[in-house]
Amino acid sequence: MVIDPARIDKRNRRRRGVFSVIGLTIAVMLGTLAVFTGSVAAQDTTAASAQAVAATPVLKIDTGDTAWVLTSTALVLAMTMPGLALFYGGLVRGKNVLGTIMQSLAILCMVSLLWILVGYSLAFGPDKGGIIGGLEWIGLSGVGSDPHPVYGPTIPHQVFMLFQLMFAAITPALITGAVAERMKFSALLLFAALWSLVIYTPVAHWIWGGGWLGKMGALDFAGGAVVHISSGVSALVCAIVLGKRKGHGADYMAPHNLPFTLLGTGLLWFGWFGFNAGSALGANGLAASTFLATHAAAATGALVWMGVEWVHRGKPTVLGLASGAVAGLATVTPASGYVGPFHAIIIGVFAGVLCYFAVVWKGRMGYDDSLDVVGIHGVGGVFGVLATGVFASKAINAAGADGLLFGNAGQLGIQAIMVAAVMLFSVIGTWMILKVVDAAVGLRVAPEDESTGLDLSQHNERAYS
Amino acid sequence: MKMIEAIVKPFKLDEVKDALLEMGVQGMTVTEVKGFGRQKGHKETYRGQEYTIEFVPKVKIEVAVTDAQMPRVIETIARAAKTGSIGDGKIFVRDLVAAVRIRTGETGETAL
Numbered sequence: 001m002v003i004d005p006a007r008i009d010k011r012n013r014r015r016r017g018v019f020s021v022i023g024l025t026i027a028v029m030l031g032t033l034a035v036f037t038g039s040v041a042a043q044d045t046t047a048a049s050a051q052a053v054a055a056t057p058v059l060k061i062d063t064g065d066t067a068w069v070l071t072s073t074a075l076v077l078a079m080t081m082p083g084l085a086l087f088y089g090g091l092v093r094g095k096n097v098l099g100t101i102m103q104s105l106a107i108l109c110m111v112s113l114l115w116i117l118v119g120y121s122l123a124f125g126p127d128k129g130g131i132i133g134g135l136e137w138i139g140l141s142g143v144g145s146d147p148h149p150v151y152g153p154t155i156p157h158q159v160f161m162l163f164q165l166m167f168a169a170i171t172p173a174l175i176t177g178a179v180a181e182r183m184k185f186s187a188l189l190l191f192a193a194l195w196s197l198v199i200y201t202p203v204a205h206w207i208w209g210g211g212w213l214g215k216m217g218a219l220d221f222a223g224g225a226v227v228h229i230s231s232g233v234s235a236l237v238c239a240i241v242l243g244k245r246k247g248h249g250a251d252y253m254a255p256h257n258l259p260f261t262l263l264g265t266g267l268l269w270f271g272w273f274g275f276n277a278g279s280a281l282g283a284n285g286l287a288a289s290t291f292l293a294t295h296a297a298a299a300t301g302a303l304v305w306m307g308v309e310w311v312h313r314g315k316p317t318v319l320g321l322a323s324g325a326v327a328g329l330a331t332v333t334p335a336s337g338y339v340g341p342f343h344a345i346i347i348g349v350f351a352g353v354l355c356y357f358a359v360v361w362k363g364r365m366g367y368d369d370s371l372d373v374v375g376i377h378g379v380g381g382v383f384g385v386l387a388t389g390v391f392a393s394k395a396i397n398a399a400g401a402d403g404l405l406f407g408n409a410g411q412l413g414i415q416a417i418m419v420a421a422v423m424l425f426s427v428i429g430t431w432m433i434l435k436v437v438d439a440a441v442g443l444r445v446a447p448e449d450e451s452t453g454l455d456l457s458q459h460n461e462r463a464y465s
Numbered sequence: 466m467k468m469i470e471a472i473v474k475p476f477k478l479d480e481v482k483d484a485l486l487e488m489g490v491q492g493m494t495v496t497e498v499k500g501f502g503r504q505k506g507h508k509e510t511y512r513g514q515e516y517t518i519e520f521v522p523k524v525k526i527e528v529a530v531t532d533a534q535m536p537r538v539i540e541t542i543a544r545a546a547k548t549g550s551i552g553d554g555k556i557f558v559r560d561l562v563a564a565v566r567i568r569t570g571e572t573g574e575t576a577l
């Protein structure tokens with residue numbers, strides 16, 4: 001078969017044209033980002049294809065690696081829907097269960113599209129000053145089945161893009177736990193879209209897409225900072241700006257269906273193997289050791305939370321055991337590809353203790369982080385990223401670095417810079433986005449709608465009729 | 466005629482019903498209710514957040530009986546519903562001034 005390069009070039013240019021219209025519309029909306037995106041909007045059509053042509057001969061698709069990362073991608077999908085959706089859905093009152101599940105599902109769909117259209121290019125496209133990816137890959141232009149030399153040299157570039165899409169989708173969905181039972185659905189959609197583009201894509205770029213933190217040597221194997229700190233800290237801002245639920249502290253607000261939450265816990269745990277072990281981007285020894293560290297920390301976190309609660313409150317609870325597992329999983333995420341099983345267990349112990357007290361003491365802080373996104377993902381994420389700087393070892397992953405325990409104190413400093421940068425950016429960015437959304441559509445449902453519940457007031461449906 | 470209202474633990478309902486049928490009571494009305502007596506409620510804890518549940522789920526059994534049946538019905542319910550622990554419930558008795566069987570129009574004790 002003879003392929004006419006001129007025709008392909010023409011087709012690519014036409015596609016880029018369509019997508020850059022969409023991209024530029026969003027870029028204008030994004031204000032600050034427009035500075036970066038605007039400068040590259042006059043696209044160099046040859047750069048991306050030239051790079052691909054130069055890289056192609058040395059890269060070879062490995063079927064085993066590709067099969068594993070494709071599978072992992074589907075596993076991470078299951079974390080959001082139905083995993084997180086049921087986890088959160090069971091924790092709210094019966095009148096809000098559909099609205100809560102809907103938030104995760106709708107965000108999954110919406111961020112998937114945004115990611116394909118523009119998000120992936122902003123996060124992983126050619127680096128612009130260490131801050132953001134360029135618009136060269138908008139609409140997946142140049143992102144084909146050939147491997148990318150950095151983003152998985154043995155898997156199709158599109159597989160890497162899809163794997164990352166699932167991460168981009170679950171991260172804003174995690175935040176919905178902090179605004180549960182009171183946020184207007186339209187406001188939530190707008191917030192999640194803006195958050196995904198303004199907060200998630202730059203942070204992912206800084207750490208994984210060739211940005212300044214990655215260049216500095218910051219280690220975040222599967223998203224302790226990119227996913228858990230960013231969502232956990234943003235969740236705190238959301239909980240404070242939205243205010244408490246009506247009747248918080250007085251009304252009975254116990255979870256309406258803990259078996260749902262436990263089903264969600266199981267699916268999150270199951271999917272997390274894709275999230276972490278899939279981040280090895282291959283079916284290899286690193287995937288195996290990551291899988292092991294992930295499981296060890298989850299089991300430890302669960303048992304430790306249960307034990308601490310048993311001593312502190314007199315009874316071990318099922319929700320405590322499940323929360324501890326999720327805390328262990330979130331905490332070990334950044335370290336999972338750099339630490340051995342025993343250090344993962346130590347991380348799990350800290351996850352169980354720290355997250356337990358963060359959640360129990362939340363009441364004293366006066367904000368209503370309804371489903372404990374801050375206490376579990378925020379606190380777990382921060383500790384996990386710092387612990388990576390302590391326990392990371394080149395013996396586990398030669399591509400990583402040694403941590404404090406292996407004589408490299410500097411790594412802990414780099415990790416601390418990453419924590420501070422992601423926290424600061426997330427706080428300011430989230431606050432600004434909330435102000436914009438509030439002005440545009442209003443953040444909260446009307447008080448009577450809140451009493452009625454989201455299911456009926458927002459969606460004209462009831463879960464249990 | 467008397468109306469006997471017994472508030473009992475839900476899991477004791479079947480035992481009470483069987484014991485009453487055995488002694489010749491022909492019908493009863495059962496309602497799921499909530500309330501508290503000396504037992505008070507119970508505590509629930511979710512991620513350290515404590516809730517005190519004051520109203521405990523109970524079952525209310527209403528039986529209309531003749532004056533002659535009354536002492537044995539009360540005794541039967543009390544025996545069948547007893548566990549010996551706090552929260553076993555209470556039995557109340559009121560005078561019943563009239564009764565009508567709708568199908569036949571019978572009134573008084575024959576309608577029971």
